[in-house]
Amino acid sequence: MGLKRSHAEMSGRSKQDAPADQAQSPYMPMFEAFRAELDEHHARREDIIKASRDITAASKKIIFTLQRIRKLKEPLPAHVVKTNADHYNIIEERFKTVAKHLQGINAYRYARQISGGCQEWMEAVSFQHYLVTGQLLSYEDSRVTLLDVSKDEEGKSINLGPEDWVLGIYDMTGELMRFSITAMATHGLPTIPADNASDPASDSMDVDGRDGSSGQQRSVLTDMRLLRAALEGLDAGSGPFAKDAEKKMDVMRSSVEKVEKSLYGLIVRGAERPKGWMPDTNEGGRAVEVEG
Template identity: 40%
Template sequence: MNRIRKLKSPLPPTIEKETNNRLSQITALFASAVPDTTGPNAWRYQRQLSGAVQEFIEALSFSHYLRTQTLISLEEVRGALPGILVTGEDYVMGLFDLTGEIMRFAVTLLSSSILTEGGGEGEKGEKGVRGLDEERAGIVVDLREMRSLFEALTVRYGMRELGKKIEVMQGSVEKVERAAYGILVRGSERPTGWMPELE
């Protein structure tokens, strides 16, 4: 899915087919575990399945983000995994992992970035300032919002992986910010209408 270069649009047919096939294979594997995870055994294997559920959430939420530029809800995730216990902790941890996927996507997209000529907005909202186009700037804003919401979380004791996930998430957001700043600074140093020499 990191081959996609446009948000808020349907995936190209070949990528859509590949994504759906893989998600179907994974949901079939989860479905085979349902008899062992229902009734009195619902919590028995939760810890063993938790990592797989988080990875599934990461993949499903990345696909959802590419199509809609929004986060998938916990209810939508639970609907994609009927019969499997999806806890709030698994959901949040899967979204932490999503920031890494968005970071890879954003850095690739930003590296092919073209600065806008007057299409961006400056600090005070004035038009005419060169900047990132709306799509690229939106990804940076989305990651910053996710970071601020994750950092504001108050969680119960026992989420062992949380500290590491926060650290990795912060690093991912900082990489995207540095890439965006680099593009803006390099772009502001170039005269209007500058084109690279192709000879």
């Protein structure tokens, strides 16, 4: 393959014969500034995408470890805390690395690039919060937590958008489904111990001002139904968020249906099943794949 020739050589001129005023063009500095700005933009974008992927991977590992828990409203076991500590450190380091890139207008410019990591982080921390407290992690508490986790040496941090909080809660219902079905194999449907033993509904989940108190023992299923009702009443408007919410809505409904169907099988036909039986979530219903 021959050497690539310059435009001047192809036109029969040497580089020395090029017009002397070419380098003095008034437009060159302007376009050089544009080039530098675009290079900086692509570098920032790649850094944020890489950080988001690392945060997503670490959050998934946290969720995987949390799924080993079998009881609600109890402190995390020591082995779970120890295992997840390294993953949380990775998440904190990645958030701090890109916090400087997500300030001012750039927070909106690169919102789609960091959104995946924020949603997966939200799914992990809300799932852990529910396992420990039996409560839904509020948006304000989530936002403050991320501000603290992502604060770098210059005091810059990342603000959690309401959209990422909502989409993370959608995904968290899938983890509640997995937790419930796994626990049903040995302990039955997981219930939430009440703070006041004389009033089982005194400690029910607060979703949008509704505590879901109905006088019955709280369980993961009752909380999932309450979440479903609240999320179905959400007006997502239009745009990318509305499309994402619509997709996750179908998955969320499927998760609730799977727990309902598994509980039905446990109560109605459980006595006929052998010890260690796992509920079959593939019998009937809509074949909707639950996000990991």
